[in-house]
Amino acid sequence: MGDATLVGMKDGFYTFHVTRTGWEPLSYTPPPNAGFVTVGGKVRLIRSHYGSVFLRPVKQDLSVTVKGYDPVKEEANRPLKGITVKLTGVDFTDDTVTLVPPQSIITGEDGTYKFEKLAPIRWKIEAGRMGYAAVTSLVSPNANGTFQPQTLELQLKPTKVKVVVASPYQTGNAVKGANVRLQGIRNSNTEGIERDLEAQADAAGHTASATFANLLPGRYWIHLLHATTLSDLPSRSGPLFGPSSFQVAFFPKETFAEVAVEKTEQIRVNLEPVPARVRGRLWATDELGDPESTNCDPEDRRVFRLIAQKGITFVEHKSIKLLASTNNSLTIDTDAAGGYTALVPPGIFGVQIPAMTEYTGHNIEFGDLTEGQAPYPGPWPYPDICPYSTYEPGHHGAGVRLDFSHEYQLDLFVHRQYVSCALTPTDRRSRFTTTIWRPSAPKWLQPARRRNAPAPRGGRPISCGMSSRGLTRSRSITRITPRSR
Incomplete structure (x- = not known):
């Protein structure tokens, strides 16, 4: 709204024209029966006069594009989908004074929205989304009453999810290289985000981890899948040689993580080996x-x-x-x-x-x-x-x-458990003719000869498996050699 005072006007007939850039021009004529003398489009002024006119704006369009880091495409300076843009008509001198109530929209795939049929006044643009720093911009019409297209840059706040992978094996090599998949939840702030990382062995402990950066706050689904070969293991057990490697795979594991804006959410996933x-x-x-x-x-x-x-x-x-x-x-x-x-x-x-x-x-x-x-x-x-x-x-x-x-x-x-004895028969006149030991176990454990079988000759040894229980005396021998098995 504006006022204009014309001073020192002479008695005569006048035509009043009101124009403003961005507004439809208007010619003023007093209404009939208002006591004025009019001729055509002119009015006679013979005394002070007050008049009010209302101009109609020439409606214009305002295009707003929002760009920034796209967590879905993992690229910077990309048009951003799903950004809330609010447009409010404000006073030229004080943007806290609202002239036109705010209207809000959400950007589409191209990150752009066109506000149509706007009055050529000052407009305040506010853009934001959970996970981004909000921005505000003021735009005024050009000299010809039109609006320059506006581009807003949003900065993604640092939000991360760290997945720590562990297993029963006391080595990071068991979980190093595990495939960790992170996916956003449908119909939520994280929808469309999908990442895959290989877990890297941690410097301390027996774990590996994968850190997902440049995320939006919200809830994520996490899936792990891993199989590997543990090799270069100690293969000597004293003089014995054994295996030096084996293959291990783990049951697939699923879990969820929920992260707040500008936070790093850490979750630990314990994998169980497939037996x-x-x-x-x-x-x-x-x-x-x-x-x-x-x-x-x-x-x-x-x-x-x-x-x-x-x-x-x-x-x-x-x-x-x-x-x-x-x-x-x-x-x-x-x-x-x-x-x-x-x-x-x-x-x-x-x-x-x-x-x-x-x-x-x-x-x-x-x-x-x-x-x-x-x-x-x-x-x-x-x-x-x-x-x-x-x-x-x-x-x-x-x-x-x-x-x-x-x-x-x-x-x-x-x-x-038993003792093996080598028995050698000798001449009965030998001074080693007094004792031989045999098991006092049941008969099926005793090394008895067949009935009526002749005694061995010529020093031929007899092998006998013996219990380690009590021993009793038997026929003459020259040697008893215990041997444990």
Whole structure:
């Protein structure tokens, strides 16, 4: 609104024209019956006169584009979708005085909106979205009453999500390289955001992490998937050689993270390994077949039987040390027929049966059925580091390798502890003619000769498997050589 005073006007006929840039021009004529003398479009002024006129604006369009960092496309200076733009008509001298009530819109894919049919006044533009710093701009019409297109730059506030990946294995190599996927939630502030990162090993601890930056605040879905090979592991157990690597995969893991603006939300995801499936049977021997054989080696004459047993324990080999003491072993029981099935985490494991105090591990038959490998004889997989410089290759092993999702057959063979004696008959007149030891065990454990069979001659040795229980005297010998198995 404006006022104009014309001073010193003479008596006469006048025409009044009102113009303003951006407004429709107007010619003023007093209304009829107002007491004025008019001729055509002119009016006679003979005294002071007051008049009011109202101009109509020439409507104009105002185009507003919003740009900034786009978290969906991960690019800077991009048109931004979903930005709220508010337009308010304000006074030219005081932008806190509202002339036209505000109107709000949300930008589309191109980040642009055209406000149509605006009066050529001063307008205040406000743009913002959760996660961005809001901006305000004032725009006035040009000299010709039109508006220059406006571009607003929004700054994304620093908002992050850090995913820390952990596993039961005490090494960052187990989770390094894990694929971490982050996705925004549909119909929310984070919709459309989708990222994939590989977790990097952390300097401290046994974890790896992936940090997603330049995000919008809100809720995200997080998915992890990972498989790897742990290699270059200690393969020596004293003089024994064992596996130096194994394959591990983890069950897919899903979770959610919710982050506030200008914050870093950290979440920890614990992965669980996909186990190996081990099945087999427990065999035990308490006697030797063909006890009168002259063969000193008992291996071919062992009589094995299936037995039920509680407490078969799979223990991570002590040279590996990847699993904590709280989860480095698994104990299972056999069924009544001596069969068992165990779900063991991937790794290198030995086997113990603590309750079988009168038996010792003899050998195994081991095969990777997933690889089409039939079970084959091998040494017993001891979980402890071998303290000796020598060993029996057929009986002492350094552990078996178990890979994720593989199915193995592991038959266990144990034998009762015994002492082997080499017996050499001599002349009865020898001064070594008084004592020989034999087991006081049941007859099926004693190395008795067949009835009416002649005694051995010529110093031929007799191999006998003996219990470690009490011993009694027998016929003359010249030598007793104990040998533990």
